[in-house]
Amino acid sequence: MKSPIFVRGEGAKLVDSNGEFWLDGASGTFNVPMGYGNEEITKQLEQGVSLPFLSSPFVARQMEEVVSKLCELAPGDLTHGSARDITGSSANERAIKAAQKASGESDVLSLFLSHHGQSSWMTAISGNAYRRRDIIDSRSPHSLKVPAPYCYRCHFKARYPSCGFLCVESINDYIEYASSGSIACFIVEPVLGNGGNIVPPPGYFEQLRKLCDERNICLIADEVQTGVGRTGYFFGSEALGLEPDMAVLAKGLGGVGLPIAAVIHREEYDVLESYEHASTGAGGLLGLSAAATTIDAVSDPEFLADIRRRGEILGEMLEELSHRYRVIGDVRGLGMMWGIEMVDPDTGAPAPELAMSIIESAFEQHNLVLRISRPPNRGNVIKVRPPLVTTEEELEQIVLRIDTTLAEFTGTQRKAQHAIGGL
Ligand SMILES: Cc1ncc(COP(=O)(O)O)c(C=O)c1O
Structure with a gap:
């Protein structure tokens, strides 16, 4: 995957040197919870x-x-x-x-x-x-x-x-x-x-x-x-x-x-x-x-409650994908920490190559940064962990982009893709 050159960021969004907006579904290396360009x-x-x-x-x-x-x-x-x-x-x-x-x-x-x-x-x-x-x-x-x-x-x-x-x-x-x-x-x-x-x-x-x-x-x-x-x-x-x-x-x-x-x-x-x-x-x-x-x-209780609220929405959207794509064996997580376990739909065996292809495709075609879990034979879990400040609209956009990628890989119909402001 060829890395773009990022020049600035805003919350969960990154902007590259061509002026294109990306979504970071991995919070950097899970170490940017407050998002990019955080003035505070x-x-x-x-x-x-x-x-x-x-x-x-x-x-x-x-x-x-x-x-x-x-x-x-x-x-x-x-x-x-x-x-x-x-x-x-x-x-x-x-x-x-x-x-x-x-x-x-x-x-x-x-x-x-x-x-x-x-x-x-x-x-x-x-x-x-x-x-x-x-x-x-x-x-x-x-x-x-x-x-x-x-x-x-x-x-x-x-x-x-x-x-x-x-x-x-x-x-x-x-x-x-x-x-x-x-x-x-x-x-x-x-x-x-x-x-x-x-x-x-x-x-x-x-x-x-x-x-x-x-x-x-x-x-x-x-x-x-x-x-x-x-x-x-x-x-x-x-x-x-x-x-x-x-x-x-x-x-x-x-x-x-x-x-x-x-x-x-x-x-x-x-x-x-x-x-x-x-x-x-x-x-x-x-x-x-x-x-x-x-x-x-x-630690602001309202902020934490809102992470839980948005986390539930994210979980529900990912869960919904699992009903439509048999290659998703399990969806699990809480807050802004979710994993999608990719499997062979016939045997249920871990499907690490599929998971990797989906991540690469999401990256190349949909400007979405995701990561994968690492064990060689079990690297089949796609991690969805955007910054804690990711908006509901951005979460929808992340899931829509995963949906689009999954549809391409499985030849399934997908929902129409709507872009949100700046994305
Ligand atoms: C759960 C856990 N513990 C420890 C570490 C190590 O942290 P660091 O990379 O800052 O040494 C990591 C890094 O990924 C981690 O995920």
């Missing part, structure tokens, strides 16, 4: 331009402000934290180090299909490492992956709710027979993002919490994708009934793509010395100031 945030950034960076001891107050805003919004008893990371990968590492140090235990539990970053360590613990483990020796002896709550393709071929949460129950066996017996933490995405936009069924996190409590395991919510309003709640944990001991935020925290990551946690995990986890560029003033403004804007 860019005004703040202008003020920071003369001092884009100060060493961490001199930005302690700004970091504290970001952390206390996050703690105030977080579910459960998360009262401490830091905003001293740049990437989600390193923030996840910070969280795991703290869990290991606080407990004196070693192993890290994670889910099949999970994605926690691309550093060697995070590649090692991700259950969906694509082909990254082929080229680097990043197999951690302390990593243990367990079945995901992927009801559409249940690992146990069971059905919810009569399954009795076998995916949680089986974790006891994994710990008993496959771990070192020393478990420091369980890291989990509230919605498995890169693994296929997998939304756990109701009650899953309650069961998982119970298991972690019984076994004294620190439960870490990797909110790198689900945090900052993506699900219609500030924290995805809140939407899914997850009460974590720690939460990790990155991607959307900088509002318009500025790199900043944070970890918040219960007091007992406040154990790391500054020399045990740090990086030079972390805590830049631009990122901190963008984060503070983004948190204020996204």
